[in-house]
Amino acid sequence: MIELFDLKFKNPVFLASGVFGFGLKYKLVTRAVGGIFTKGITLLPRMGNPPPRIYETCAGVINSVGLENPGVKEFKKHILPKIRKINNRIFVNVAGFSVEEYAQIIEEIGDTVTGFELNVSCPNVKEGGALFGQNPKMVAKIVKIVRKKTKLPLIVKLTANFCDPMIVAKASLESGADGISLINTIYGMAFDIHTKKPIIRGGLSGPAIKPFALYCVHRLKDLKVPIIGMGGIMSGSDAYEFILAGASAVAIGTAVLRDPYAPLRIIKELNFLLERGKNV
Numbered sequence: 001m002i003e004l005f006d007l008k009f010k011n012p013v014f015l016a017s018g019v020f021g022f023g024l025k026y027k028l029v030t031r032a033v034g035g036i037f038t039k040g041i042t043l044l045p046r047m048g049n050p051p052p053r054i055y056e057t058c059a060g061v062i063n064s065v066g067l068e069n070p071g072v073k074e075f076k077k078h079i080l081p082k083i084r085k086i087n088n089r090i091f092v093n094v095a096g097f098s099v100e101e102y103a104q105i106i107e108e109i110g111d112t113v114t115g116f117e118l119n120v121s122c123p124n125v126k127e128g129g130a131l132f133g134q135n136p137k138m139v140a141k142i143v144k145i146v147r148k149k150t151k152l153p154l155i156v157k158l159t160a161n162f163c164d165p166m167i168v169a170k171a172s173l174e175s176g177a178d179g180i181s182l183i184n185t186i187y188g189m190a191f192d193i194h195t196k197k198p199i200i201r202g203g204l205s206g207p208a209i210k211p212f213a214l215y216c217v218h219r220l221k222d223l224k225v226p227i228i229g230m231g232g233i234m235s236g237s238d239a240y241e242f243i244l245a246g247a248s249a250v251a252i253g254t255a256v257l258r259d260p261y262a263p264l265r266i267i268k269e270l271n272f273l274l275e276r277g278k279n280v
């Protein structure tokens, strides 16, 4: 049992956004975890990108899913009630394409969930394609507007792509965020050496990014706010490293692409290490 945002969670292992659908298929896993970050929800439904969407590299995957989701209305009406029946600790991952969209999505969801995770790594159409998350002023603007719309825990999910997560974390917290989750995927690409053309450009996740993710979490540890650490966690000892780096909880992403039951094993292994750690 852990306490975050004055709420109790059965353990510190969460499902990361986007890799487990909405957690409706592997109910055993969805039920066992401390909480769930949903797939990124946008205002309107999105088909996502054409294939290839996932490409396996030597130590992780590059994805270019493109935020496929049914849109906030359909999510709230048909999907959310089903998830709630399995595990009611739900953070909706909110992906806006403008500052106003973040607010609209949060207003639509209301107080029917545990909290929100703001995905500030989406292209900002109005700002000419720049990423929100690399711009502390833009993130501050989003958080301030969203803060007025909800009293629920507000977690900002940071990118560490070409920017210092500390600067964006501070801007988020000063603007009213309650916690930080990190890291989102980092830029990656792969080439087909026969056609000499790129196969995919997208976000790299998995074991390849773990040391970098750990560094980013450790960089924020003195902020003394809840930090949910993620990036390449495949085992309980990986998760424990994130706790040692300063995370209050962890999230499992790419590991479930290899083994959907991985979170069950990770919870067990992490609990063992946390217990053992008390005596070291």
Ligand SMILES: Cc1cc2nc3c(=O)[nH]c(=O)nc-3n(C[C@H](O)[C@H](O)[C@H](O)COP(=O)(O)O)c2cc1C
Binding pocket: 016, 017, 018, 019, 039, 040, 061, 063, 065, 067, 093, 119, 157, 183, 184, 185, 204, 205, 206, 207, 209, 230, 231, 232, 233, 251, 252, 253, 254, 255
């Ligand atoms: C296929 C895939 C889809 C993802 N979709 C989202 C998303 O919709 N929103 C989001 O904030 N992060 C998304 N992520 C990022 C993960 O939640 C996580 O931050 C990242 O993959 C690092 O953790 P991992 O190495 O354990 O996968 C996605 C990652 C993958 C691999």
